[in-house]
Amino acid sequence: xxxxxxxxxxxxxxxxxxxxxxxxxxxxxxxKEDKAEQFPPVDEAKLPGEAPPPPVSDSDAMARLTDRxxxxxxxxxxxxxxxxSVHKIKEQVLPRLLERVDPxxxxxxxxxxLSEEFRPIILxxxxxxxxTLNRREQFALEKVLIDELLGFGPLxxxxxxxxxxxxxxxxxxxxxxxxxxxxxxxxxxxxxxEHLLQIAQRxxxxxxxxxDQTTPLADARLKDGSRVNVIIPPLSLRGTAISIRKxxxxxxxxxxxxxxxxxxxxxxxxxxxxxxxxxxxxxxGGTGSGKTTMLNxxxxxxxxxxRVLTIEDAAELRLQQPHWLPLxxxxxxxxxxxxxxxxxxxxxxxxxxxxxxxxxxxxGAECFDLLAAMNTGHDGSMCTLHANNPRECLGxxxxxxxxxxxxxxxxxISRQIAESVxxxxxxxxxxxxxxxxxxxxxxIGMEGDVIVTQELFKFxxxxxxxxxxxxxxxxxxxxxxxxxxKARQFGFDQPFLxxxx
Numbered sequence: 351x352x353x354x355x356x357x358x359x360x361x362x363x364x365x366x367x368x369x370x371x372x373x374x375x376x377x378x379x380x381x382k383e384d385k386a387e388q389f390p391p392v393d394e395a396k397l398p399g400e401a402p403p404p405p406v407s408d409s410d411a412m413a414r415l416t417d418r419x420x421x422x423x424x425x426x427x428x429x430x431x432x433x434x435s436v437h438k439i440k441e442q443v444l445p446r447l448l449e450r451v452d453p454x455x456x457x458x459x460x461x462x463x464l465s466e467e468f469r470p471i472i473l474x475x476x477x478x479x480x481x482t483l484n485r486r487e488q489f490a491l492e493k494v495l496i497d498e499l500l501g502f503g504p505l506x507x508x509x510x511x512x513x514x515x516x517x518x519x520x521x522x523x524x525x526x527x528x529x530x531x532x533x534x535x536x537x538x539x540x541x542x543x544e545h546l547l548q549i550a551q552r553x554x555x556x557x558x559x560x561x562d563q564t565t566p567l568a569d570a571r572l573k574d575g576s577r578v579n580v581i582i583p584p585l586s587l588r589g590t591a592i593s594i595r596k597x598x599x600x601x602x603x604x605x606x607x608x609x610x611x612x613x614x615x616x617x618x619x620x621x622x623x624x625x626x627x628x629x630x631x632x633x634x635g636g637t638g639s640g641k642t643t644m645l646n647x648x649x650x651x652x653x654x655x656x657r658v659l660t661i662e663d664a665a666e667l668r669l670q671q672p673h674w675l676p677l678x679x680x681x682x683x684x685x686x687x688x689x690x691x692x693x694x695x696x697x698x699x700x701x702x703x704x705x706x707x708x709x710x711x712x713x714g715a716e717c718f719d720l721l722a723a724m725n726t727g728h729d730g731s732m733c734t735l736h737a738n739n740p741r742e743c744l745g746x747x748x749x750x751x752x753x754x755x756x757x758x759x760x761x762x763i764s765r766q767i768a769e770s771v772x773x774x775x776x777x778x779x780x781x782x783x784x785x786x787x788x789x790x791x792x793x794i795g796m797e798g799d800v801i802v803t804q805e806l807f808k809f810x811x812x813x814x815x816x817x818x819x820x821x822x823x824x825x826x827x828x829x830x831x832x833x834x835x836k837a838r839q840f841g842f843d844q845p846f847l848x849x850x851x
Contacts, residue, residue, distance in 0.1 A: 531783015715754025
């Protein structure tokens with residue numbers, strides 16, 4: 351690309367940059383005006399229609415540092431009252447109940463059927479123990495016992511709470527949850543390490559995985575699509591650790607993300623057009639920033655007539671298209687053989703006549719296979735990866751390809767990325783718990799051995815309110831998009847241009 355905004359070898363392509371009009375006066379006056387426009391005073395910057403937040407004094411900031419330095423570790427709250435009494439009775443009833451129940455026969459029944467079978471047995475055990483319960487306590491005890499035998503024990507309560515988005519079990523005595531982007535300790539505990547390991551094995555066995563001393567790491571998913579990671583001793587020093595990432599029952603769309611404040615209306619329009627116009631999109635962000643949610647939302651714009659293949663380590667994408675085939679990798683067996691990697695599935699997917707290939711996440715040399723797919727008639731392919739900004743995202747893609755056994759020069763790898771990827775969407779979870787789309791960046795081409803990018807939208811941090819909420823503004827850079835030609839092929843060129851300018 352030349353210094354005049356044209357790609358080398360593209361002929362007389364018009365310049366896409368927007369020139370600023372010249373102003374009268376001396377050169378010093380013009381410099382002053384430009385500087386004033388580009389760098390407004392911080393205290394003047396505010397959101398439209400909002401009063402500027404009160405300035406945070408140095409003494410307040412130092413007080414916060416002192417409080418943090420002197421803070422004590424938070425202890426897990428113990429169950430109290432009605433809940434504590436039910437759990438205490440459960441510990442007495444459960445051993446006697448197991449003596450009277452055939453576990454294999456119980457596993458074939460649904461929770462409702464099991465509840466009907468258990469009711470007279472529970473009453474019999476309570477009579478033996480000389481315990482009298484009212485109707486409410488009996489129902490609560492039935493639920494806790496069935497969760498213990500067929501469900502996931504104490505985790506069932508957290509899994510049924512729609513406000514909980516993440517569950518992190520750090521051994522039998524400590525469990526944290528995330529609500530609205532903030533971490534809090536949960537009022538649940540497991541009996542002991544054996545109890546926790548038993549529940550972890552029950553989770554992974556449901557999807558044909560295993561976790562034991564030979565394979566102490568496992569990825570799995572729940573029936574509702576939630577993603578689960580399990581790591582057990584000796585790798586985890588505080589006992590079995592379970593991390594569960596829950597997903598909303600109702601699929602989140604781009605319009606919903608706009609209403610939540612995750613993006614502006616123009617960004618929402620541009621992303622809708624990118625999904626519908628079969629642009630190759632890479633979604634970049636940190637852990638828990640909302641990459642999978644963004645990928646699900648973008649996939650909503652895929653034409654129902656297209657054949658879509660998704661490839662993941664643990665299937666968690668939930669597309670709404672009728673012609674969608676999810677594929678999942680397979681770990682090695684006990685002999686260390688039979689593993690099927692993401693790269694193997696991408697190569698096989700090319701023989702399955704897909705219109706689009708979507709990768710849940712790329713971590714290694716399979717990145718090259720995906721780029722090859724993007725460049726060989728599978729426009730509209732998407733993937734996610736971990737990176738802090740769009741430029742770092744490109745660097746990570748180069749590094750992942752070079753990690754493999756592919757013997758090609760770095761310049762050829764960079765050129766392949768520049769020719770394959772159209773858009774990079776950067777998402778971030780900010781420190782106040784909010785998730786934002788901070789950048790939408792186009793990949794233009796190559797300038798020498800460097801990949802050239804152009805930013806279309808960005809989120810600019812302005813200030814922080816007294817209650818810790820981050821305030822900022824979504825801004826369009828006003829540049830003409832290079833992907834306009836792709837949008838024109840689908841009839842979206844005019845709305846795409848209006849959204850970006």
